[in-house]
Amino acid sequence: MTEPRRFLGLETSCDETAAAVFTEEPRILSSVVASQHQVHAPYGGVVPELAARAHLRNLLPVIRNALTQADTRLEDLSAIAVHHRPGLVGALVVGVSAAKMLSVMLRVPLLGVSHLEGHVYASQLAAGRDIFPAVAVIVSGGHTQLMLARAADQLELLGQTKDDAAGEALDKAAALMGLGFPGGPAIEREAEGGNPKRFPLPRPLLHEGLDFSFSGLKTALLYTWQGLVRDQGEKAARLARPDLAASLQAAVADVITTKAIRALKQTGLNSLAVCGGVACNKRLRSQLEEATRKAGVALHIPPPSLCTDNAAMAAVSLERWRKGQFAPPDLDALPH
C-alpha cells in the first residue's frame, strides 16, 4: 500500500511562528507553535517589526521540530502550504519566503492559503467530518467576522466589526487593568470567581444586524476602571478587578452568541463553526453550547490548540492541491 502524501504548512501571520506536517487524508502528524508573547508583553500588544524578526529567528527551528516529530524528511514532502494573507506584512513575508524557497528547492508545488480560511477549517479538522455549509464565526485578535461558509475556502461575509476585533478589545482592556499580554487569557483567569453581573457594561449593536462594535465597550470599561481608581483608590479597584473582568467577558460572549444565533436564523443553517483565539474562552464556549442546544444547532469549536494561530489549519490547502490550484512562484504576502 502506498503511503499517504505528506505536506508542510507554515504560519507566520502575526505573533506565533508555526509549522505542521499533515497528510492528504488529512491527518495531523505534527503541529509546532513558538509563541512570541514574551517579546511583545512589555509593549501590551504585537509590535510588527519585532514579530518579523522573531519569525526569522524561530522559523527554521520550528520547521525542523515539526519534521522530526512527524518522522518526515524534506524529501518526503509533496507540497508546501503557507498562510500568505491576511496579517502583518513583514511577518507574513518570512513564512512566504521560506515556503517559496522550499518549494523551489524540493521541486514541489507551492500552496498559498488564507489564514481566515485556515481558522474556519480548524473547526472541520476538529470535527473529523464535513460540517459545511455552516455559519462561521471568526473571533481573533485581528478579526471578528460572521461568514456563510459553503466550505472552509468558500466564505461569504455576513457581518464584521466596525472597529476593534473582540480579541483586540480584550487585549487593550487587560493592559488597562494591568493584567498583562495576551489579554484574553489574562481576563479569563482574572474573571474566575468574579461576578459577571456587578458592572452593567454595554452590549454594542446587540439588537441589530450582524455587524459588531467593541470600541464603545472598551471605552465603557476604561471609564468604569478610572472611576473605581478615582473614587475608591488603586487597591479597591484591584479587588474589584475579577468582577470587572467577568462583566467584560460576559458582555463579549453575549454579543458574539446573540449574533451567531441571529445569523443561523437568517441563513436557515443548522451548523455553527466558531474559531480564532477568542474561541478558547470558556465563558463564550459555554454560552454558545447552551444557545446552540436550545436552537437545535450543531456546534463545532476546535480545542484551544486549534483555535489560536497554528499551522495545522493550513491543511485547508488540501482542497486546492486536489484541484491543482498551485500558487505562482512569486506569491505575495498580503495584509488583507
Ligand code: KG4
Ligand atoms: O487567532 P489568534 O491566535 O491570532 C489572531 O489571528 O489574531 O487570536 C489571538 C487573540 C488575542 O486577542 C487573545 O487575547 C485572544 O485571542 N485569546 C483569548 C483567549 N485566548 C486567546 N480571548 C479570550 N479568552 C481566551 N482564553
Ligand code: ZN
Ligand atoms: Zn489567527
